[in-house]
Amino acid sequence: MVTQQKELETIKVAFFTVVFPKNEKFLLKFLSSLKSQSFKKFDLVVVNDGLKNFQDFKDNFIDLNIIDLDITGSQTKNREAGINYCIENKYDILIFGDSDDFFESNRIEKCVELLKDNDIVVNDLNLFDENLVYQKMYLSKRLKNYQKIDFNFVRNKNIFGLSNTAIRLKDFKKIELPTDLVALDWYIFSKLLIDGKKAIFTNDTVSYYRQHDFNTIGLKPLDELSFKFALNVKIQHYKALNKLNKNIYIDIKKLANKDFAKKKIDYPLWWEQI
Numbered sequence: 214m215v216t217q218q219k220e221l222e223t224i225k226v227a228f229f230t231v232v233f234p235k236n237e238k239f240l241l242k243f244l245s246s247l248k249s250q251s252f253k254k255f256d257l258v259v260v261n262d263g264l265k266n267f268q269d270f271k272d273n274f275i276d277l278n279i280i281d282l283d284i285t286g287s288q289t290k291n292r293e294a295g296i297n298y299c300i301e302n303k304y305d306i307l308i309f310g311d312s313d314d315f316f317e318s319n320r321i322e323k324c325v326e327l328l329k330d331n332d333i334v335v336n337d338l339n340l341f342d343e344n345l346v347y348q349k350m351y352l353s354k355r356l357k358n359y360q361k362i363d364f365n366f367v368r369n370k371n372i373f374g375l376s377n378t379a380i381r382l383k384d385f386k387k388i389e390l391p392t393d394l395v396a397l398d399w400y401i402f403s404k405l406l407i408d409g410k411k412a413i414f415t416n417d418t419v420s421y422y423r424q425h426d427f428n429t430i431g432l433k434p435l436d437e438l439s440f441k442f443a444l445n446v447k448i449q450h451y452k453a454l455n456k457l458n459k460n461i462y463i464d465i466k467k468l469a470n471k472d473f474a475k476k477k478i479d480y481p482l483w484w485e486q487i
Contacts, residue, residue, distance in 0.1 A: 226255040227304040229295045230312045233262040239313040244274045246315035252322035260284045260295045289390050289397055297387045304382055311376040315421045323418040324379035333405060333412035334379045335372055338422040353416045354480040360414045364406035370485035373402035377420040391453050395446045400453055407458050435486050440473040447487050
C-alpha cells in the first residue's frame with residue numbers, strides 16, 4: 214500500500230479542456246466537478262479560445278492548478294496544441310473533458326488506476342440536457358464493464374469522445390492532426406488503436422454528456438438533414454484513415470451513394486446510423 218501511494222504521488226496527470234465564450238455558462242459546473250475529484254494531484258490544462266474573463270473563474274477555483282494556454286485557432290488546432298503541450302511537458306497521463314460537461318468524483322482516480330495496465334480508458338456516459346439527466350449509463354447498454362476495445366469495434370462507429378477518454382502518454386510523440394476533420398475524437402482514437410494501443414471500457418465512472426442544440430452530433434436518432442451532415446463527416450473520416458494506413462481500406466464511393474433511411478438501432482453510438 215505504501216509503494217502504491219508513492220507511485221501515485223510521483224505520477225504526473227493532466228486534465229485537458231478547451232474553453233470559449235459559448236461555453237462560459239457551463240464552466241461553473243465543469244470546474245466544480247473537477248474540484249470535487251477524489252484524486253487531487255493533477256493539473257488542469259486549458260486552451261483558452263477567446264474567453265476574456267477566464268481569470269475570474271481561476272480566481273474562484275484556487276484549489277485547482279490551472280494552466281491557461283491563450284490560443285485562438287480552429288477546433289482541431291486548439292486540441293492539437295493542448296495535447297502537444299502535455300506531451301512536451303512530460304505528463305504521464307492525459308485525461309480529456311469538454312468544458313460544457315461534468316464528471317463523477319472518481320473519474321480521474323479510476324482513469325489513473327486503469328491506465329496502469331492499459332493505454333486508453335473510455336468511460337460511460339450519462340446523457341443530460343438543460344432539464345435533467347435522462348439516460349444513465351448509456352454506453353453500458355451496448356458494452357460490458359472492462360470490455361477490451363479494438364479498431365474493428367470502432368471501424369464504423371465511435372464510443373471515444375473528448376469528454377470520456379484518457380490516455381497514457383508513455384513514448385508519445387507530438388501529433389499533427391488533419392485540419393478538415395469534424396470527428397476529431399474518432400480519428401485520434403482510431404489511429405491509436407491501429408497503432409496497437411490497448412483500450413478498455415469502464416462504467417465504474419461516468420462523464421455527464423450535455424445534449425444541446427450546438428452538439429456536433431448527439432447520441433440520438435437522425436433526421437434527413439443530420440444524416441447528410443453525418444454522412445459527409447464519415448466520408449472525411451474514412452479518407453483520413455485511408456491516408457493514414459494503406460491496410461485500412463474503406464469503400465468511400467459506396468458510402469457516398471447512401472441514401473437516408475430510418476435505421477432502427479437501439480442506443481445508437483456516434484456515427485453508427487450511417
